[in-house]
Amino acid sequence: MLARYDEGLATAEEELRLRDLLADVEALPADLQAAATLFEGFAALREEQMPPRHSIVRAGRRWWGWAVAAAAVVGLFWVVDRTATPYCYIDGVAVYDSERALASTECLAYLEHLDRTMELFDQLIQTETNE
Numbered sequence: 289m290l291a292r293y294d295e296g297l298a299t300a301e302e303e304l305r306l307r308d309l310l311a312d313v314e315a316l317p318a319d320l321q322a323a324a325t326l327f328e329g330f331a332a333l334r335e336e337q338m339p340p341r342h343s344i345v346r347a348g349r350r351w352w353g354w355a356v357a358a359a360a361v362v363g364l365f366w367v368v369d370r371t372a373t374p375y376c377y378i379d380g381v382a383v384y385d386s387e388r389a390l391a392s393t394e395c396l397a398y399l400e401h402l403d404r405t406m407e408l409f410d411q412l413i414q415t416e417t418n419e
Contacts, residue, residue, distance in 0.1 A: 290323055
């Protein structure tokens, strides 16, 4: 019967009888000790149980929920950063705060030169029209 089991030819009833025989016999011959150990291991495996599936799925869903939330926050910051339009540029640096830009006098220094240039241009035009 053990040879039939090893070859995979034993029926379910034969396997049950073999399991019962190997469990009941206290003093087994040496050639049956390995088979008895094998069937003891099968019995131990039969008693083990998997945790409920829903607890494994919930833990996975919880992890995915946090990952999606973190990705959404990072994406939001990225979109806001890419779509923000600077108020002006001061010395080649983008300034996004209008109060800071207006408080800075560095950008107004060039207007004095523009004003002087406009005065000279007006004088030239008047001179040309008077002649």
